[in-house]
Amino acid sequence: MQATLVVSDTQGYIRRVNPALLQLLGYAEEELLGRPLTQICASAELPGITPVAAMHSESLALVRVETRYRCQDGRLIPMLCSRSTLRDEEGRPAGEVCIGFDLSERKEFAAQIFQSEKLASIGQLAAGVAHEINNPLGFILSNLGTLSEYSREVLGLVQQYERLYLALQSGDPDQIAQARLQVGHHRAEVDIEYLMGDLEQLIGESREGAERVRRIVQSLRDFAHQDQMEQIPASLNECLESAIAIAWNELKYKAEVTKDYAPLPRVPCYPQELNQVFINLLVNAAQAIVGQGTIAIRTFLSDEWVCAAITDTGQGMPPEVRRRIFEPFFTTKSVGQGTGLGLSTSYHIVVHKHRGELLVESQEGVGTTFTVQLPLAGAGEILPR
Numbered sequence: 001m002q003a004t005l006v007v008s009d010t011q012g013y014i015r016r017v018n019p020a021l022l023q024l025l026g027y028a029e030e031e032l033l034g035r036p037l038t039q040i041c042a043s044a045e046l047p048g049i050t051p052v053a054a055m056h057s058e059s060l061a062l063v064r065v066e067t068r069y070r071c072q073d074g075r076l077i078p079m080l081c082s083r084s085t086l087r088d089e090e091g092r093p094a095g096e097v098c099i100g101f102d103l104s105e106r107k108e109f110a111a112q113i114f115q116s117e118k119l120a121s122i123g124q125l126a127a128g129v130a131h132e133i134n135n136p137l138g139f140i141l142s143n144l145g146t147l148s149e150y151s152r153e154v155l156g157l158v159q160q161y162e163r164l165y166l167a168l169q170s171g172d173p174d175q176i177a178q179a180r181l182q183v184g185h186h187r188a189e190v191d192i193e194y195l196m197g198d199l200e201q202l203i204g205e206s207r208e209g210a211e212r213v214r215r216i217v218q219s220l221r222d223f224a225h226q227d228q229m230e231q232i233p234a235s236l237n238e239c240l241e242s243a244i245a246i247a248w249n250e251l252k253y254k255a256e257v258t259k260d261y262a263p264l265p266r267v268p269c270y271p272q273e274l275n276q277v278f279i280n281l282l283v284n285a286a287q288a289i290v291g292q293g294t295i296a297i298r299t300f301l302s303d304e305w306v307c308a309a310i311t312d313t314g315q316g317m318p319p320e321v322r323r324r325i326f327e328p329f330f331t332t333k334s335v336g337q338g339t340g341l342g343l344s345t346s347y348h349i350v351v352h353k354h355r356g357e358l359l360v361e362s363q364e365g366v367g368t369t370f371t372v373q374l375p376l377a378g379a380g381e382i383l384p385r
Contacts, residue, residue, distance in 0.1 A: 004069075004079070004102075007086065009095040012037050024102060026072040040069050069100070078103040110348075132216055132249050136209030143202045143209075150199060153190045160186045216245050233266035236274070236299055236308045236374070243278035244297075247286075254286040255295040255312070262300045267374050269354055274372075277346040277358075281310045281370045284343070288314025288368060305357070305373040316364040325360065350374075 004021035008014055014032050022029060025040060032040065063083045068076045081100040088094040164179035244257065251257055285295045293313035300307050317325070326347040350358040354374055362368040 004100040006037070006040075006098045006100070007095060008037055008098070010093055014039075015095065021100075024071075024077065025069060031072075041067055066103070067100075078107050132245075133213055136212045140206050140209045143206045147199070147202055150195055150202075153195065157183075157186050157190050157192070218242075231268040231270055234269050234271040234274070235266050236264055236306060236372075237261045239271055239274045240278055240297060240299070240308060243275050243282055246275075247279050247282045250283050250286050251295060254289050255293045258294065258296045260296070260298040262298075264299055264301065264306055265376070267306050267376070269374060270349075273349045273353065277349050277372060278308070278310070280343065280346045281372075285310055285312035285314065285368070285370075288312050288316075290315060293367075301376070302373070304376045306376055307371055307373045309369055309371040311367060311369040313367045316366050316368055317360075317362040318364055322360060322362050326358070 002020035003018075004024055005016070005018035006014060006021060007016035014035055014037060017029060017032050021027075022032075027040075065081055065083065067079050067081055069079050070076055079100040080103050081098050083096055083098050085093055086095040086097050160179070160183045164176070164183050167175035167179040170176075240259075240261075244251070282295065289295075289312055295313075296309075296311040298309045298311070300309075325343050327344060347358050350356045350372055356375060357371075357373040359371040359373065360368065361371075
């Protein structure tokens with residue numbers, strides 16, 4: 001990868017470029033020399049345009065910034081630029097030198113890694129989700145078997161009542177007496193009082209199981225849905241409930257899950273990506289617990305933030321681990337047990353895509369708290385829990 005070079009004067013006009021920049025952007029040299037940097041730089045933070053007073057500061061020896069260059073055909077190319085002040089022989093600011101590197105391949109790779117991590121999360125949780133669906137489906141099928149037996153008994157009793165009705169229509173005392181005897185005998189075998197009470201319970205349990213399956217499938221579909229191009233208003237409480245439903249099989253055997261949801265406004269966000277963040281944090285919390293423990297989930301408002309905190313009673317982290325947890329590919333797990341991308345991806349989603357904060361507090365032997373904070377600006381009215 002060749003570095004691009006732009007030299008500008010104190011007014012921000014291009015004085016020199018190298019062939020790598022011309023080849024990258026598709027310009028001829030005479031098309032850029034003497035032109036303002038705004039012709040090729042699309043970002044608000046322009047490399048090369050620095051107030052003269054700031055150029056005198058020794059702290060501006062080298063500044064790195066991400067920006068975008070505009071090609072001649074209008075395409076935008078992400079760039080990582082290193083800026084430094086250019087000085088004349090007497091040490092006075094004469095302009096600025098900007099060396100840039102094309103980030104297109106890196107951005108594409110990061111997007112692929114992000115998608116791979118999302119798919120890996122789905123794969124990791126697929127068995128647990130299947131187990132969670134099998135449980136309610138199991139007792140629904142069992143209840144249907146019992147309901148099938150009950151229906152045969154009820155239909156048999158209905159047939160006996162139908163015979164009694166026909167006997168009453170005929171007016172024959174012998175037929176009426178025989179039909180009444182058969183009804184009484186069949187009714188005693190069926191135990192209608194017990195059957196009527198059990199029917200209501202079976203139907204209620206089956207409806208509850210079907211609703212449980214519906215919530216799991218809906219949560220999984222939301223999580224796996226193609227990412228939205230624009231943010232939409234969503235509730236952090238609802239995102240957390242969706243994440244808990246998907247990750248429940250990872251949680252229920254390791255921890256008691258407590259929830260303390262505050263009334264929150266809907267905030268503009270990418271709900272599917274926040275679901276992924278919460279799933280990562282919940283699964284990490286469960287894996288940090290040795291034996292049995294507690295995972296406490298709390299939502300609240302704090303100054304200009306809408307917040308969700310997930311606290312576990314796990315092993316906690318030493319300071320040297322806590323400093324590195326958001327680094328890509330950093331993991332404390334054994335080889336083959338994790339990519340080390342979960343928290344890095346979560347940090348990117350919260351901080352870079354939502355302009356929020358992902359905070360961590362941890363103490364060895366006590367536990368860890370991760371707090372997701374999203375800006376309250378643009379949020380809607382506060383909704384009930």
